[in-house]
Amino acid sequence: MVMKNSFKISALILAFAGLGFGAKAQTATTTTTTTTTTTTGGIRYSIGVDAGIPVGNFKDNYKWNLGGSVQADIPVYKNQLFVTVNAGYNNIFGKKDIGGIAGVDATDFHLIPVKAGLKFFPIENFYIQGEAGAAFLLNKSDVGANKSTAFVYAPQIGVQFPVSKSSFIDAGVRYEATTKYATGVDQSKVNFIGLRVAYGF
Template sequence: MKNTFKISALVLAFAGFAVGAKAQTSTPSTTSTTTKDGIRYSIGVDAGIPLGDFKDSHKWNLGGSVQADIPVLSNQLFVTVNAGYNNVFGKKDIGGVAGADATDLHLIPVKAGLKYFPIENFYVQGEAGAAFLLNKSDVNATKSTAFVYAPQVGVQFPVSANGNFIDAGIRYEATTKYNSAFDASKVNFLGIRIAYGF
């Protein structure tokens, strides 16, 4: 029930950004948010809610990321390169057992992919890459690197005449197992990224 409420709150927040973007846009974002060299840069805050078996041991994640969007086809299709840091907070007293605490996970995801604007300001994006686990020994993982993928939808809209913009996206992000013996060692969450671009 708690996770349903949190997911609903994320979706509503995203919808609010979408409505705000539509209301504030008078010119196509594809021209007003591109730098002179055509590359869009953004710095963002990332947050998420664990899903599946992963939610049994971890409660939420917080981090940040930097991203470059490199134009490929006009100003509609971009190659993306994204790197960041995520701290996934472990739950305390799991299953009501005092002292049964899950250790926080410290991850560095590095992804690349494509971002496509089918209509003004709205995009779909898909990325894949590697997620590096910084505290492998603390969480009894057998691997420090896992494959990560993240489909995303979002809105991007200008906030100034010189090309600065806000990029708000919601995504599903998942990794392969960090311990081949446990399905729960997969990291998967519903996340949101709010970024400032230039």
């Protein structure tokens, strides 16, 4: 199961990386904007590290999460409004000795969220972003769920600033939540406050 999941994750990341580098190679000419440098097509790509702390009922059995994501920002209006496409992997770590009972441990959640949305810059370098999509649970039977897919949504705010003519740092804080993975079990909703720090090009 671990090797199978690792293969899926690696394939997903390689596919997005290949798409990003392929598009970048096709649009070698760059133009400078107020927030960063983009290709002539205007698409911005970023690869980031994600971390978070569970909230709501989900925090009863889970303590924190760690993962990574790739994102494409596609311009819609000037350099203020973008359509975003994001995919990643999240490992949510279960607590040990739940309820003070030795040996009763929560099994980690392994999720692949795939989201799309809008990213708006009301002022230079500061943005508001909202995304929604599907989050795929890789170890449904291990965590006692009866669904492998849930609706996910994630409002976010952040800053994006250039570090060179062709790269930037994107740092954002978001609230991310899903619907239930187990029918009738509120604790199976994945809810967390997350931080994403990404390198963009």
